[in-house]
Amino acid sequence: MDRNHVRNWWKRKRAALLSGTLALALALSGCGGKGKTAESPGEAAGGTENYEENTVKGRYMESAKTIPEGITDLENMVRLSDGSLGIADRKAGVLYLSKDEGETWETKDVSPLIDVLNQESSEVTSIALAPDGGLFFSYVLWAGGVDENGNVAEQYVYMDAQGQSREVSLKSKQEDYILQKAVFGGDGNLYLVYLTGQVYRADLNTGELTGVMKIGDDPTVFTSSGDYIICGSMDQVSILKISTGEVLESDSVLNDFYSKEVAMVYNIGILVDDADGQIYTASKSGLYGHVPGGSVMDELLAGDLSNMGDPTRKAVSLLKGKDGGFLVAYSDGEIDSYIYDKDAPAVPEQQLTIYSLTENDTVSKAVSAFRKNHPEVFVKQEIGITDEASMVAEDAIRNLNASLLSGEGPDIIILDGMPRDAYIEKGQLKDLKEFAEKLEGEGSYFKNILHAYDSEEGLYALPTRFAIPVAAGTKEVLGDMKTLEDLADTVVSEREKKPEQRTVLGTYTPEELLAILQNGSAPAWMKDGKFDKGAVESYLTQALRIYEAEHANITPEQEQMREQYTTTVDFGMSYAEYNSNLNVAAAFNIMGKEASLIVGNLNSADGVKMLVSLMKQAQGVGYTRMPGQAENVFCPRGIVGVNAGTKDEGTAFDFLSALFSEDVLKSDLNDGYPVNEKAFDEFFVDPSGGKNQEGFSTSSEDGVRVQFEISWPTKEEVDSLKEFIGTLDCPGDVESILKEAVSLTGEKVLTGEMTPQEGADEIGQKMELYFAE
Structure with missing residues (x-):
């Protein structure tokens, strides 16, 4: 079993599901006023308010360094004592060194590390590179059993700068048995942080550990920066000044910013400048500076104008460059330089605008890819509903409609949740049939998905991704279910057969159940462009039957526990929305006999891995289409339309080409499967080649231990x-x-x-008012 999965299973899921970004700032930060030429980095925020005047100058310009050849794991990039850069790859057993700021790299095999990696069932769990070139790493041998406390024994190795290695015996406490991360400080000492959030300074000669700082449980960030050790949990950053041994005063502005950033991508690069104590960060929202105790985070470069805004790129290290700029290292091995150019426009002169009701990670990924080939274009993402604004969908759509009528609407519209048919009827969308045919001439696509909205009049909307509503269970339970009424009959029957079973579908609340059921029934609620009140009444009738049977054994105490869990763990969305996708918890419900049936969406590689693994380990389990009011349903995601009034049609279609490319769509962002078939196939390629194992275990309320091993689907399973x-x-x-x-x-x-009936009437009245507008 992979220990990283044991320690991080929920947060790995969360990180993959979490999406969204902070909106690009609309005003200049620092002292830069509207129309004023910025003369220093602090005055150039890179916002969009000044776009039309285009008089604001000054921007950090991004350029790519050389990716170290063969790198498999970039966790941290450090500045060595001689000024060179160093990266220790714990999965390959290689040390990468650069004397020219990342332009070229030398490699050095780390023999002690390679020896460990070659052992059966080994896993290197942490690694740290010292300023003098020394190296520390920890590892476990999963086949080696457990210690007297029931824990897998972790072992530690230190290799000095001359290549001499030895085992180290760390005197850790029982409660600190899971070492999370390790770094060397500017003083040359090793610092460790454990899952409990306790930070120690380690004596590599005696193994003694000295507590120096404590942060919240489950630390996410641990790095060193000169005279500082920086440690972050989910909602705060603690900074230790090594020379004085003091922890800097808690900074609410920094903590608020940090918590939002790690909630989005779970990674952030942080450095503290030894010269003046200024704090800098690199993350999804961009490059920021902050004076400790200050009232603002100063935006130096917006994420939209750099690789930092790419949701698949996670900044793991931020260093000051020798040229006065910054170096950002990303987890995929890319390293970028950011140098301030006072003569560059704050934003590129040409602009393309994309509108969506909510954040779309695939669009953000495409923006990053498009920007590399079109640096002269600023792609502005407008989000209708954000955490910062109290806008509801109805108001956001009303505002969009007004801009379309005025001829000032966005170039591209992500049509998820939008009145698509109304836009088509009014001639506000371009026909994309010719573009779709061009795509198919250049690559392989799921034709039924790509052409889902084809009609005699034209093709005005194209999905980029899709989810698959399914039901999974034994053949006896699945039977021949097709309709929502069939599903209700089955749930009622299962409750009668198994009166002691906690649930039938694994849901606890009305919100959870409805979030699942809508996936197979929503298309039936509109007929010939009109609201179908009878279909909605039928839906609510069957949903009520299911809920009464599903909820029969749920006690108030269990409801309270569920509420506590779903409100304390940040899923990046409502728990009901998260739970509507097939996940490990659903598999445990079946394995632990706490549910008879799984109903929900497949929308990621993890979902398919869970399903095929369940079919292998739970006898007789299979899957079929989700029973509902509609048949053969898929859930389109990232539905693209082009504004018929766009003033730059060529650039808009160039962006669409990037959006539908294999390179963009092959990224598994937990927002659905790609419509591009080659990208779909890449979802299911095990990056470890079968070397890494995944597994989870839990205990039911009556103490029954349930183990669940995860495997990648075979080619035959993917083809099926x-x-x-x-x-x-x-x-x-x-x-x-x-x-x-x-x-x-x-x-x-x-x-x-x-x-x-009363519910259907209420919904009908609301929709009547909405359509009248």
């Missing part, structure tokens, strides 16, 4: 899934206004506040 996808022909999207109305009113129906 592709055949299944080929049968899907009903796009399961509806306007966000309708989906929200059914969900909110549906909760009232399920809790007994109103009948299904």
Whole structure:
């Protein structure tokens, strides 16, 4: 079992699911006023408010360094005592060194590390490179059993700068048995942080550990910067000044910014300048500076204008460059330089605008890819609904409609949750049929998904990704279910057969259940462009039957525990939305006999891995289409439309080419499977080549231990899934206004506040008002 998965299973899922970004600042930070030429980095925020005047100058310019050849794992890049750069690759057993700021790299095999990697069931769990070139690493041998406390024994090795290595015996406490990360400080000492958040200075000769700092549980960031050790948990950063042994005063501005950034991508590069104590960060939102105790985080470069804004790129190290700029190292091995150019425009002169109701990581990925080939274009992402604004979907759509009518609308619209048909009827979208044919001439795509919105009038919307609503269970339970009524009959029957079982589907609340059921039924709620009240009443009637059977054994104490869990763990979305996708918790429900059936969306490689592993380990389990009011449903994601009034059609279609490319869509962002077939196939390539094992274990309330081993799907299993996808022909999207109305009113129906008929009437009245506008 992979210890990193044991220690990080929920946060790995969370990190992959979490999406979103801070909006690009609309005003200059620091002293830069509107229309003023910025003469220093602190005055150039790179915002968009000054775009039209285009008089603001000054921007950090990004350039790529050489990626170290063969690098497999970049966790930290450090500045060595001689001024060179160093990277220790714990998975390859290689040390990379650069004397010219990352332009060229030398490699050096680390024999003691390679010896460990060659042992069966070995895992190197942490690694740290010292300023003098020495190296520390920890490892476990999973086949070696456990110690007297039931823990897998962790071993430690130190290799000095001359290449002499020896085992180190660290005198850690029982509660600190999981070493999370290790770094060397500017003083040459080794510092360790454990899962408990306790930070120690380690004596490599005696093994003695001296506590120097304590942060919240589950530290996410641990790095050194000259005279400082920086450690961050999920919601705060603690900074130790090594020379004085003092922990700097807690900084609420820094903590607030940090917590938002790590919630988005779980990574952030941080440095403290030894010269003046200024703090700098590199993360999804961009490059920022901060004076300790100051009231603001100063934006030096927006994420939208750099690789930092790419959701697949995670900044892991931030260093001052010898040229006065910055170096940012990313987890995928890329290293970029950022040098301030006072004559460069704060934003590129040409602009392309993309609008979506909510953040879309695939679009952000495409923006980064497009920017590399089109540095003269600033791609501005406009988000209708953000955490910072109290805008609801109805208001956001109303504002978008007004801009479209005025001829000043965005160039590209992400149509998820939008009144797509209304835009088509008004002639506000371009026909994309010719573009779709061009795509198919250059690559392989799921034709039924790509052409889902084809009609005699034209093709005005193209999905970039999609999710698959499925039901999984034994053949006896699945039976011949097709409709929502069939599903309700099955749930009621299972409850009667298994009166002591906690649930049937694994849901606890009305919100959770409705978030799942809508995936197979939402297309039925509109008929010929009109709201179908009868279909919605039927939906609420069957949902109520399911909920009453599902909820029969849930005690108030269990509801309270569930609420505590779902509110204390940050899933980056509502728990109901998270739980509507097939995940490990669903598999445990089946394995632990706490549910009879799984119903939800497949939308990532992890979902398929979970499903095929469940089919191998739980006898007789299979999967089929989700029973619902509609048949052969898939859930389109990232549905793209081009504004018929765009003033730069060529650039808009160039961006679409980047968006639908294999390079962009092959990234698994937990927002659906790519419509590009080659990108789809790449989802299921095990990057470790079968070397890394994944597994989870848990205990039921009655103490039964459940183990679940995760395996990658075989080619045959992937091909079978592709055949299944080929049968899907009903796009399961509806306007966000309708989906929200059914969900909110549906909760009232399920809790007994109103009948299904009354609920359908209430929804109908709301939709009548909405359509009248």
